[in-house]
Amino acid sequence: MKISFPYMGTSHIVAGYLLENLGxxxxxxxxxxxxxLSLGVQHAPEFACLPFKIVLGTYLEVVEMGAEVLITSGGxxxxxxxxxxxxxxxxxxxxxxxxxxxxxxxxxxEPFDFFKKLHRLVKPKGYINLVRVxxxxxxxxxxxxxxxxxxxxxxxxxxxKKQLNRIYDxxxxxxxxxxxxxxxxxxxxxxLEAMHSLPADHHYKPLRIGLIGEIYVVLEPFANFDIERILxxxxxYVHRSIFLTNWIRDNVLAHGEKDIRAAAVPFLNEMVGxxxxxxxxxxxxxxxxxxxxxxxxxxxxxxxxxxxxxxMPAASKARGIPVMTLYLDEQTGQGGIETRLEAFLDLLRxxxxxxxxx
Amino acid sequence: MRVGIPRTLSFFTLYPLWKPFFEGLGVxxxxxxxxNKALLDEGVRETVNDACVPIKLFHGHVAALKxxxxxxxxxxxxxxxxxxxxxxxxxxxxxxxxxxISGLPEIIDFRLDLKKGKLELYRFLYRVGxxxxxxxxxxxxxxxxxxxxFSRYRKLLLQGLTPQEAFNCLDTGYEPQPEKNMxxxxxxxxGYPYSLYxxxxxxxxxxxxxxxxxxxxxxxxxxxxxxxxxxxxxxxNLFWYYSNRVVWSCMYFLQKQNVDGVIHVTAFGCGxxxxxxxxxxxxxxxxxxxxxxxxxxxxEHTGEVGVATRVEAFVDLIRRKKGMV
Ligand code: SF4
Ligand code: SF4
Numbered sequence: 001m002k003i004s005f006p007y008m009g010t011s012h013i014v015a016g017y018l019l020e021n022l023g024x025x026x027x028x029x030x031x032x033x034x035x036x037l038s039l040g041v042q043h044a045p046e047f048a049c050l051p052f053k054i055v056l057g058t059y060l061e062v063v064e065m066g067a068e069v070l071i072t073s074g075g076x077x078x079x080x081x082x083x084x085x086x087x088x089x090x091x092x093x094x095x096x097x098x099x100x101x102x103x104x105x106x107x108x109x110e111p112f113d114f115f116k117k118l119h120r121l122v123k124p125k126g127y128i129n130l131v132r133v134x135x136x137x138x139x140x141x142x143x144x145x146x147x148x149x150x151x152x153x154x155x156x157x158x159x160x161k162k163q164l165n166r167i168y169d170x171x172x173x174x175x176x177x178x179x180x181x182x183x184x185x186x187x188x189x190x191x192l193e194a195m196h197s198l199p200a201d202h203h204y205k206p207l208r209i210g211l212i213g214e215i216y217v218v219l220e221p222f223a224n225f226d227i228e229r230i231l232x233x234x235x236x237y238v239h240r241s242i243f244l245t246n247w248i249r250d251n252v253l254a255h256g257e258k259d260i261r262a263a264a265v266p267f268l269n270e271m272v273g274x275x276x277x278x279x280x281x282x283x284x285x286x287x288x289x290x291x292x293x294x295x296x297x298x299x300x301x302x303x304x305x306x307x308x309x310x311x312m313p314a315a316s317k318a319r320g321i322p323v324m325t326l327y328l329d330e331q332t333g334q335g336g337i338e339t340r341l342e343a344f345l346d347l348l349r350x351x352x353x354x355x356x357x358x
Numbered sequence: 359m360r361v362g363i364p365r366t367l368s369f370f371t372l373y374p375l376w377k378p379f380f381e382g383l384g385v386x387x388x389x390x391x392x393x394n395k396a397l398l399d400e401g402v403r404e405t406v407n408d409a410c411v412p413i414k415l416f417h418g419h420v421a422a423l424k425x426x427x428x429x430x431x432x433x434x435x436x437x438x439x440x441x442x443x444x445x446x447x448x449x450x451x452x453x454x455x456x457x458x459i460s461g462l463p464e465i466i467d468f469r470l471d472l473k474k475g476k477l478e479l480y481r482f483l484y485r486v487g488x489x490x491x492x493x494x495x496x497x498x499x500x501x502x503x504x505x506x507x508f509s510r511y512r513k514l515l516l517q518g519l520t521p522q523e524a525f526n527c528l529d530t531g532y533e534p535q536p537e538k539n540m541x542x543x544x545x546x547x548x549g550y551p552y553s554l555y556x557x558x559x560x561x562x563x564x565x566x567x568x569x570x571x572x573x574x575x576x577x578x579x580x581x582x583x584x585x586x587x588x589x590x591x592x593x594x595n596l597f598w599y600y601s602n603r604v605v606w607s608c609m610y611f612l613q614k615q616n617v618d619g620v621i622h623v624t625a626f627g628c629g630x631x632x633x634x635x636x637x638x639x640x641x642x643x644x645x646x647x648x649x650x651x652x653x654x655x656x657x658e659h660t661g662e663v664g665v666a667t668r669v670e671a672f673v674d675l676i677r678r679k680k681g682m683v
Contacts, residue, residue: 047632079446079597083633086594090640103594268453270434270469272446300408303629307450310406314457327408 001100002027004067006055009219010144011244013176014137019071021133023124027067029058032222036061041330043091049080050223050299050328051216056088063097071121074105079273079304138245139181143188145243147171150195152240155232156206158198165229167194206237207348210286212279213297214305217328218242224297225334227326227341231295234345239291241282242275260285267315268308276304280311287319292348294321295341300329322347359490360386362427362463364419366393367412367448368435370521370551374511374528375504376431379483382500383490388427390419393558397422398658404458410625411559411657412552413447413454420455420462429464429489433482436471437599444599445630515578520564521555543676544573546611548638549623550600551578553656560623561662563654563669570673575615577607584610601634608638612645619650619676621669626657650676 004027005015012029019026030036032054040057048056059070072085085103092099102121107114122130151168158164171191178184209231217223219242228238261271264281271277279296286294296312298305309325316323324344326337361380363373373389380387391397393415401418423430434452437443447454452467466489470482480501487497507528514524519534527533545567553559554576567574580603588606589595596602604622611617620642624631635653642649652672654665 045632045636047627047629047635049629049632052632080629080633083594083596087633087636091636094640094643267457268450270436270449270453272450274446276446276450301627301629301632303446304450306406306408306629307447307454310409310454311450311457 001025001069002067003069003071004029004059004062004065005071007032007058007220008216009221009244010148010172011219013144013172014141014244017140017176018133018137019121021125021136022121022130024121027062027065029062032058032220036222037330043095047301048087049214049302050330051214051220052080052084052087053330054216054220054223055084056091059088059092059099060095060097063092063099067099069100069102071102071104074103079276081274136179136181136184139184140175140178141245141248143175143184144172145245146188147175147191147195148240148243150192152228152232152238154195154198154200155229156235156237157200157202157204159200160198161233164195164198167191167198171195204235206235207292207345207352208237208239208290209348210239210241210282210291210294211297212241212275212282212286212294214275214299214302215242215247217297217299219244223299223328224326225332225337227295227297227337230338230341231345234341236345239286241278267311267318272304272307274302274304276308279305279308280315283312283315283321283323284319287321291321292352293344294323295344296323296325298325298327300327322351359429360388360427361429361431361466362388362390362423363431364416364423365390366416366419366556367451367552370555371438372508373521374525375508377504378507379486379500379504380431380490382503383487383496385490388423390422393419393556395558398558402658405454406458408627410447410627410629412550412625412628413451414658415556415559416451417455417458421459424459424462427463429466430462431466431486433486434467434469436469437473438470439599440472440476442595442597442599442602445601447629516581518575518579521551521578542682543571543619543673543680544575544615544617545673545676546575546608546615546617546620547623548577548604548608548620550604550625553623553625559625559656561656561660561665563621563623563665566666566669567673570670572673575611575617577603580607580610584614588613596630596633596637598630601630604634605637605641608641612641612649617649618680619652619672621652621654621672623654623656626655650679 003019003024007029016026016028036057037054039060040053044053044056074082074085085101089101102117104117105113147168154164155161171187174187174191175184178187211218218240231238260281261277263284264277268277268280283294296309298309312323312325363369363376377387397418398415400421401414401416404417404421405414420430432452435444435448443449452465466486468482468485472478483501483504484497487500491497511524511528514527519527523534547554547564554564564574585603585606588609591609596605608620620638622635622638624635639651642651650672
């Protein structure tokens with residue numbers, strides 16, 4: 001059985017590694033492109049959110065490449081993401097692709113179902129193998145996150161930004177190839193050292209911007225026009241609120257993220273699904289950490305983010321931190337985004353100058 | 359003391375519960391006027407532009423009430439069936455309203471989450487009651503009145519009355535006989551109660567269909583027990599109360615009532631409906647009888663004429679299919 005999965009940020013490196021080493025034939029999903037999106041848009045309901053459309057596009061690409069089984073995560077609401085799997089399956093069947101969809105529900109919600117599906121995936125090579133593979137996968141995930149964090153930190157400081165990107169890409173590739181915890185560690189160290197060795201202006205104090213919003217559009221550069229790179233190259237430091245490792249720790253292994261939600265309570269006193277409440281909580285937190293501004297990424301028609309956005313002005317005003325919401329849909333153009341980012345950075349610079357003057 | 363209840367969203371589901379309850383406590387109930395253009399415009403001004411029409415309209419209703427009442431009643435409805443939540447926008451509604459409208463009176467926004475158990479409704483009512491009176495007996499009597507009225511209301515809906523007719527009937531005791539017209543066309547009109555029964559939002563769709571001589575059935579006319587049965591047909595149900603009821607009642611109408619067509623009324627930009635609409639569409643498409651299906655999307659610019667033309671064409675199509683013309 002040929003197996004494939006959705007593409008999101010750097011997670012495909014880990015997912016691909018996991019499945020291959022559990023003994024499956026993997027069809028690696030291609031990087032999402034204009035073609036992916038237009039396939040998705042063509043076959044998805046009009047008001048489905050952007051992530052739904054891109055993932056559907058990816059599925060259509062991989063089934064064309066021969067995938068027979070698709071594996072994805074489930075969820076239990078209140079947001080739509082948890083229903084993606086079921087809906088995608090129906091749409092694919094309706095289009096005449098008889099794929100099988102394995103939707104992994106969170107272990108805490110459906111333990112039995114979880115282990116049944118897990119067993120099926122692990123069977124070819126057994127559980128001892130699983131332990132080894134999981135350790136390597138986790139190491140990879142951490143290494144990937146470390147690389148990315150360093151990239152964000154150095155981007156505004158380093159002079160040769162292109163070169164930095166190249167070293168980063170090579171680092172990703174090295175981590176992808178690594179096949180043991182040790183090899184991952186070496187790849188990570190090499191990449192980090194190479195990044196740090198680039199000449200940089202360490203006295204420069206970049207604007208500090210928090211990036212929040214719905215997980216898919218935050219993590220997948222194709223969905224957000226590589227906003228981290230744009231901002232970095234405009235000389236701002238981007239702190240992203242979501243990384244794979246902390247997300248998995250908080251959402252899959254435990255019902256975590258309590259404190260970030262607590263921070264949101266004065267403004268939004270209810271979990272609204274997706275990252276709605278987190279988004280509000282993170283604004284409060286970024287304000288406490290003296291960030292210059294926050295950018296919220298929201299897929300068009302994203303329910304939780306609409307709720308968050310309505311509350312944002314109040315939170316932003318109360319805590320004195322500017323927030324800009326960028327809506328993303330298939331019509332959004334790169335040019336428009338860049339102009340709005342420029343303007344936002346200008347505003348933040350002025351604000352900072354005023355603060356320094358007073 | 360006057361308590362204000364906006365005439366939209368859960369109004370069509372729960373008003374007959376709240377009204378006798380507050381009256382039993384000796385509190386006056388003020389309901390916002392029927393939806394109209396001015397209310398919607400007001401709501402549009404107060405909300406983020408990507409919110410759906412019903413949410414915008416809700417803000418309009420709140421704005422219309424805020425200077426007329428001492429207390430606004432808009433509980434945070436989390437779960438009404440103990441299993442599924444409402445649309446996330448319902449969950450965040452009190453917070454959205456607070457952040458967007460200024461000069462609001464006191465708000466009662468206790469959480470109503472029946473996932474906590476069947477008795478939660480009574481605990482909820484009791485908590486609300488305590489805000490108005492210290493007399494335990496009075497609260498309990500009010501709860502009893504509310505319950506009684508509410509179950510009568512549900513019965514009337516099952517008999518085929520619209521919520522408005524049922525309200526009148528509860529107030530006056532006059533029970534209109536749902537006109538059974540002899541037409542042999544039966545249409546399921548699916549959608550959320552706040553879209554279907556609000557004549558302004560639905561641009562008078564139900565009336566129009568009746569004037570064409572069509573028998574209309576809606577989700578509110580399906581007994582709870584049947585809905586539950588239908589819920590077993592899906593490998594995984596949706597997460598949202600109203601959306602599930604739309605899907606389940608669609609299956610019920612297709613399987614048990616032989617409807618000739620299905621119309622789904624959905625609000626522009628409604629998140630849950632992206633899923634609901636597709637499920638319903640596939641359900642009709644894969645029905646052995648290949649049921650005609652029409653989606654009516656409604657936004658603040660929807661014109662009566664546009665909808666009427668499409669619906670008329672749809673009814674004609676069904677007539678032709680049945681060999682009636
Ligand atoms: S969080 Fe937003 S984008 Fe993600 S599934 Fe939910 S509605 Fe869609
Ligand atoms: S279910 Fe749809 S129409 Fe209703 S509040 Fe939610 S998004 Fe709006």
